[in-house]
Amino acid sequence: MTVASAAAQTRITADKNKYTPAQDVQVGLQAADEVRRQLPLLNDDRIDDYVARIGRNLVRAIPDEFQHREFRYTFEVVNQKEINAFALPGGPMFLNRGMIEAAKSEGEVAGVMAHEISHVALRHGTAQATKGEKFQIGAIAGQILGAVVGGVAGSAIAQGSNFGLGAYFMKFGREYERQADLLGAQIMARAGYDPHRMADMFRTIEAQGGSQGPEWLSSHPNPGNRYDAIQREAAMLSVQGAPPTEPEFPGIQSRLRGMGPAYTAEQIARAQKSGRPLPSVNTGTNTSRRTDTSPARASNVSVDPPSGSYQQLSVGNFMRLSVPTNWRQKSDATGVTFAPDGAFYRGDNGQTGFTHGIQLGTIPDRSNNPQQAMSELLDSLLRSNPQLRRDANGLTREVVGGRQALSTSLRNVSEVTGQPEVVNITTVPLDDENLLYIIAVTPRNELDLYSSTFRRVKQSVQLR
DSSP: OOOGGGGGSSSOOOOSSSOHHHHHHHHHHHHHHHHHHHSOBBOOHHHHHHHHHHHHHHHHHHHHHGOTTTOOEEEEEEOOOSOOOOTTTEEEEEEEHHHHHHOHHHHHHHHHHHHHHHHHHHHHHHHHHTTTTTHHHHHHHHHHHHHHHHTTTTTTTTTTOOSOOSSTTEEEEOHHHHHHHHHHHHHHHHOOTTTTTHHHHHHHHHHHOOOTTOOHHHHHHSSSSSSHHHHHHHTTTOOOOTTGGGGGGHHHHHHHHHHOOBBOOOHHHHHHHTTTOOOOOSSSSOOOOOOOOHHHTTOOOOOOOOSEEEEEEEETTTEEEETTTTEEEEEEETTEEEEEEEEEOOOOOOOESSSSSEEEEEEEEOOOOHHHHHHHHHHHHHOTTTEEEOOOTOOOEEEETTEEEEEEEEEEEETOOOSEEEEEEEEEETTTTEEEEEEEEGGGHHHHHHHHHHHHOOOOOOOO
């Protein structure tokens, strides 16, 4: 995919910002946890995966000068009727079901997502906070949360929502909206989308906003001649190729139409006011998924992103590997686990586990058949944890420690957070009729952040 030369597109410069990218992440994670507790998520495997793949494609297309290694871009769908979407500092994005249903093409959905991603990449939330010197980083999360959740629930603030803290940090001014429009168009072109579709989506939003006006535009005001400005920028950009997800769009809309009705803003506002948020729903095929997102459980998990620096460590007397410097080592009867602070937990049954990180161990293997050994290991794991589900992608081959290895992914629901997580299993045959297993665990909405870390850890393995 290529774009016209940089000279042919509008040059965008990020505003001054006294906060670090890590603080953007801190603020966004705090606010996202509360969003998940207060808003009804759709929790449909197929739709969540579809939206996440669009998001990952767009994130890869962010220009290098606006890429931030610390950011954790995640994409979740809210089961709400009104047309809306918002992104938090550091990367968490929430997209209303109504936005997907109203769009006339995947390009229109990608246009809104590219606009929101641009706000994140340009760090508009904390840049705007920089201008309000009286605010400290601890207060910013509450201000952002009040703005985005109050906005996404429509009339929630007027109805007495718990989030009526004001829209100071997220109702951006005209200049930030102009930047997000233009950078969003550039990101779309780099990702293989026609950026004219962004302009089309804004007209779709205006047309379907209803008598009270389109909610998305109330927090993303028109910077002036928005439609024409995007069209001019799009004319300067060259697009090649097409995103692989586009053919799926009609099926996704059909799937949404086949579901029960989405909640309205008024319903969500009443639930917030009563202190009993509407439950997240599971409309997918994973009928075992839990929807427990109570504060008592979700608030137990506060995990820093993987450090960009690595430390080399030994495991027993037969292996060395490199892990992020902010991960610590813990050994028990099940193996050796490397995970960040906050990721380790003890379950209700007394068993220990972890929400983010990697565990390594060995088991006997006299089969001399790598696929059979993997199958037996998976059967054992599935029997011991009824929440685990096989992934449809099957086995893949890779090289770990100079040896041929097999990998596969399982789906799970964390007993700590109640949220979906991805469990990647890798098996490596050893010389002494043993099998090395590597289990990598991460919440599904943080997979983009951790997948490169897991890959680097596995590539660093040295077997003696």
